[in-house]
Amino acid sequence: MTSVIVDTANAQRVGYDVMAQVLTPPPEVDYLGWAEQNIIFSERESPYPGPYNRNLFAYFDEVLRALSPEDPCRVVTIAKSAQIGGTVVANIFTGGSIDMDPGDFLYVHPTENNAQRWSKMKLAPMLRNTTSLAKLFPMKNRDGLDSVLYKERVDGRGAIQISGANSPASLSQVTMKRQVQDDLSKWENNSGGDPETQADSRSRAHEFAKILKISTPLVMPGCRITRNFEDGSQEYPYVPCPHCDHFQVLEWQNMLANLDEDKPENAHFTCVECGCEILEHHRPQMMRRLEFRAHNPKAKRQHRSFYIWSAYSVLQSWERIAREWLSARGDPASEQTFLNDTVGIAYVTAGEAPPWEVLRDRGARSEEARGRIPTGGLILTLGIDCQQDRVEWQLVAFGREYRRWVVDCGVIPGHISDKTCQERLDALTVQTWPNRYGQKIAPDKVAIDGNAYTEEVWEWAKRHPASRVVMVRGSNTESAPLTARVKKERNNRTGKLLKYSRRFYNFNASILKMALYRNVSKEDPLDRGYVGFPTGLEDEYYRQLTAERRVPKKRKDGFTEYKWEKDPAQANEMLDTMNQAEVAAILYGVRGLPDRIWDRLELERETHPPDAQLDxxxxxxxxxxxxxxxxxxxxxxxxxxxxxxxxxxxxxxxxxx
Incomplete structure (x- = not known):
């Protein structure tokens, strides 16, 4: 006779177990400890593979403590350089929260495309390779509970929603206890208003919510991460002098003041107390005693904000910082990239050009005549702007160290679709201008505005080699790259792929205007980035070149945006054609040409041809x-x-x- 054993549940015992689970205090949320136990870098991810080493990222210890529920602050802001481990902090906060204190988590990127890329390239590998998370996220399609933009724990006790700030729908109808606002400086207003306000409101229902705002700064005024840092506790990293033990912040201006241009490998700081040199080999011992000190301590209970830059990171040497500056200085666009990505501070813009009369008077004193290429102008580019009844153009010569000189400008009557106008444009692209050595040079690169009358512009442009003629259009988004090929576009009616995509480029018009308005203020022809003007230009040229300014615009939702605004009574074609000529120069490679190429161009173009008959x-x-x-x-x-x-x-x- 076979006996059957049947297990039965003890209802009273089950009740006790549930009550014990409810009444037991949750374990301590220790992000630093969780990182040391769970985060392991591969050789592909880091030059320091292996478990998370807090000695390498000592500046993140206090940030991770601030994110813990033990700290009463609600918002944590990190204004930082690029590539110092900021994504690691965000990943620790995300993974540690969903593991140690389950709940719904919101992770917001500037756009949905950014969000999808992060989910596939950063989040998915972390969920797959972290032991404590792999069992919670099997990474299988479970009735929509595991998708690119939504990851739910297998037990249903929490989920990660990934969103783009450009989508107001993804920032509505959700309540989140914790969230990350990544690359905050690049967020732009969406159709629903200010995305930062929308994201902040998602955590309003939680009294003890935590919001991490993290980004590299961009441009001031108007930089979101800089504004948040200033609203917070403003905590700077202090380290002791290895000689006198005086605590101080390693500031970029300190390094710059001690920089030897001929020996960037000797880049160092000087102690503000004893005056001794602080060298890079001192960094490890200083970092072990790093401490953050608040410059606005009254905000510390509600909003803790931290500043960290590359000089503190083992991921970048001080020599490389110095060499990056020496390469960037003199060119405002490159200087902005350096200050943002390396120093971790916002670039303060030139909101408007100097008075046009100042530039006119400087041009009147010039020793260069209109129509002649100045000495040092080795590359010629042509910028073309299309209007309804005319086409305007400007020829600019570019030389070493970002210098440029206006050579000539003009107007061709008629629409770009007119045959006569096209023939004159054809002739303009091969016309030559003389330099001081008797050489006659044609434009090396031509950029024509393709934003208006795109199809007509393409009909003209495609008759010329793609290596010489490109279409361009400006984007006033300050977070956009300086130049970028447009994505493949399709005809709205037929759906067919437009062929001009392969030679059509977007450019950051806002940054180019800021850079130009800084450079035109330089009066020494030897300054890097100097802009020279010839005699013979009319007053209208200078009025058009200086026609715009960057001004604050307050929206109905109360948020202030900064936009470039043109005087309604003043044309601005010379500003536009200057930008287009500069884009042509960038695409030609003028920013990265090695000295050997400049030497060759100088030899070819600034020597008298042996048998030439000069006029x-x-x-x-x-x-x-x-x-x-x-x-x-x-x-x-x-x-x-x-x-x-x-x-x-x-x-x-x-x-x-």
Whole structure:
């Protein structure tokens, strides 16, 4: 006879178990301990593979403590350099929360495309490779509970929702105890208003919510992460001097003041107390005693904000910081990238150009004539802007160290679709302009505005080689790349792929305007980024070049945006064509040309051709220049003639480079 054993549940015991589970205090939420136990970097992810090492990321210890429920603050802000481990902190906060204290978690990126990319490339590997999370997220399609933008725990006790700030729908009708607002500086207003306000409101129902705001700064005024940092406790990382033990912040201006241009490998700081040199090999011992000190301590209970930059990170050497600056200085667009990504501070914009009269007077004093390429102008680019009844153009010469000179500009009557207008444009692209050496040079690259009349512009542009003629359009989004090929676009009516996509580029018009307005203020021709003007330009040219300014605009929802605004009574085609000419130069490669290429261009274009027959004006200029140089050599105390002054300027320029 076979006996059957049947297990029966003891209802009283089950009740006790449930009550014990409810009454037992939750375990301590220790993000730092969780990271050391769970985060393991692969060789692909980090130059320091292996378990999370707090000695390498000492500046994140206090940030992770602030994110813990033990700290009463509600908001934690990190204003930082790029590539110092910020994503690691966000991942620890996300994974640790969903593991140690389950609940719904919101992770917001600037756009849904960014959100999907992060989910696939960062979140999915973390959920798959972290032991404590792998069992909670089997990564299988469970009736919509595991998708790219939504990950729910297998026991239903919490989920991660990934959203884009550009989608108001994804930021509504959800309540989240914790959230990350990533790349906050790149968030732009959506159709529902301010996405930051929308995201913040998702945690309003939770008294003890935690919101992590993290980003590299961009442009001030208007930078979201900078504004949040200033609203918070403003905690800076202090480290002790290895010589006198005085605690101080390692500031970029301190390194810059001690920078030897000829020896960037010796980049260092100087102690503000004892004056001794702080060298890179001192960094590890200083980092072990790092502490954050609040400059606005009254905000600490509600909002803790931290600043961290590359000088504290083992992921970047001080020599590399110095070399990045030496490469970027003098070019506002490159300087902005350096200050944002390396120093972790916002770039303060030039909101408007100098008065146009100042630039006009400088042009009137110029020794360069309109229509002639100045010495040092080795690459020619042409910017073209299409209007309803005309096409306007500007020719700009670019040289070493981001210098540029306006050579010529003009107007072609008619619409871009008119045959006569197209023929004159064809001729313009192959027209030559003389330089001081008798060489006649045609534009190396042409950029034509393709934002308006796109199909008509394409009909003209496609007749020319893609290596010489490109279509461009400006984007006033300050977080956009300087230049980027447009994504494949389709005809709205037919759905067919538009062929011009392969030679159509977007460019960051806002950043180029800021950079230009900083550079036109430089008066020394030897300054990096100097913009030169010839004689013969009309007042209207300067009015158009300076026609815009960056102004705050208050929306109905109360949020302030900063936009470039044009005087309604003033045209701005010369500003537009200047930007287009600069984009053509960037696409030509002017920003990254090695000295060897500049040397070759100089040899080819700034020497007299051996058998060339110069015209009367060129020949006369050569004679005057020769006589002036000879006079300068033989009579040091004699008054210097104008041509010799120009030669002296050229020699100073060559010596400086």
């Amino acid at each position: 009367f004006e060129d020949g006369l200029f050569g004679v005057v220049r020769t006589v002036a140089v000879a006079a300068t050599d033989t009579a040091e105390n004699a008054p210097t003639p104008p041509a010799a002054k120009k030669t002296e300027t050229e020699n100073r320029w060559k010596k400086r480079r």
